Amino acid sequence: MKIIILKFGGTSVGSLNRIKKVCKIIISYIKKNYKVVVVSSAMSGVTNDLIKKSNQISNNFPNSEKDVLLSVGEQISCALIAGKLNEMGYTSRSWMAWQIPILTDGAHSASRIIKIKRTKIINYIKGGGIPVITGFQGININNRITTLERGGTDASAIMCAKFFNANKCIIYTDVDGVFTTDPNLLNSAKKIKEISYDEMLEMASLGSKVMQPAAIQDARLNKIEVDVRSSFNKKKGTTIKRRNKIFNSNVIRGISFTKNDAKITLIGVKDKPGVAANIFKPLYQNSVNVDMVVQNISASGKETDLTFTIKLDDLLKTKKLINSNKKIKYKKILINKNVSKVSIVGVGMITTPGVTYRMFKALAEKNINIEVISTSEIKISVLIDKKYLKKSVEILHKEFNLNSTQ
Secondary structure, X not given: OOXXXXXXXXXXXXXXXXXXXXXXXXXXXXXXXXXXXEEEOOOOOHHHHHHHHHHHHOOOOOHHHHHHHHHHHHHHHHHHHHHHHHHOOOOEEEEOHHHOOEEEEOOOOOOEEEEEOOHHHHHHHHOOOEEEEEOOEEEOOOOOEXXXXXXXXXXXXXXXXXXXXXXXXXXXEOOOOOEOOXXXXXXXXXXXXXXXXXXXXXXXXXXXXXXXHHHHHHHHHOOOOEEEEEOOOOOOOEEEEOHHHOOOOOOOOEEEEEEEXXXXXXXXXXXXXXXXXXXXXXXXXXXXXXXXXXXEEOOOOOEEEEEEEEEHHHHHHHHHHHHOOOOOOOOEEEEEEEEEEEEEEOHHHHOOOOHHHHXXXXXXXXXXXOOEEEEEOOEEEEEEEHHHHHHHHHHHHHHOOOOOOO
């Protein structure tokens, strides 16, 4: 029995006409003798509207009730898909996560799937049915509906592939695949035919929005190859797979960037053990994600300047937490909202010397100053003035030969 998981994103099911096209895609796989399991997101805009309603009715809307509210979006799209498939002469029904069930662990609005009971779905597809499963959600040990963070339908599809032993998992979205950088910013961006889990995970974590990072991590851990392609055309997409199955001569595979960063510098912090921990502990406790960090020690060795970046949306919260933190002392706080992070990603840099030099030299030759640097085994990130974002991406795209076919 050949099982294929087809996941459709919000834009793919964003209107009734698009849902009709989705149904034709589903039927095309049925005609290829696949047993199809569909996993759907909410129609585009629906989840945002539901979040808006929760904020309007209460300033302190409980996450447990927000999960119940947001789960409605996927129920709508799944029912519409199943209804249309039935009209086309196929047996289909919607399946809510709690009916299967899809079991989750973790906090409300940020859960992870730990198990999917397969019996009901396997029996249904053996009988010729096409199950249409609500993505983005599950049920916890207390029989409460949970959600998987925004973009969580990707993770739902990956875990369905795992627990149903699927031969394939295809993520249908509004883009043709994974590109060397955002084609909306750079016209010369090229589609990547194959990319490793590690590279894709870094790119997603650094700003590429093609797939949810947690879903890529699940795919890597469970060795599930994933195809990413558009539901609006029949072009081949991008395959995400193990790095030892990919043959590509490019050292750098892609460039990611973010636009919603803020840089905070604390001037004159006492240089002694535990100070950094005291600064970052309240941020961690209040779900503020600290990204890049750099520390400069003064000549006297008694004081330091500590710089770090956060999401712009967390700036007000972070300022309040720092100002109310009685465990730290500093002379001045500097805040810069006009910064962007640009990152180059590629497993090739593990064995290729000089990548850092080439990146820094290319930016310096165009008088683009680097404010903060962060590195890992397969990525280098720099913080720059936001006005140079497009120019920086163009320079690096050319420097690392990404303008050629991938």
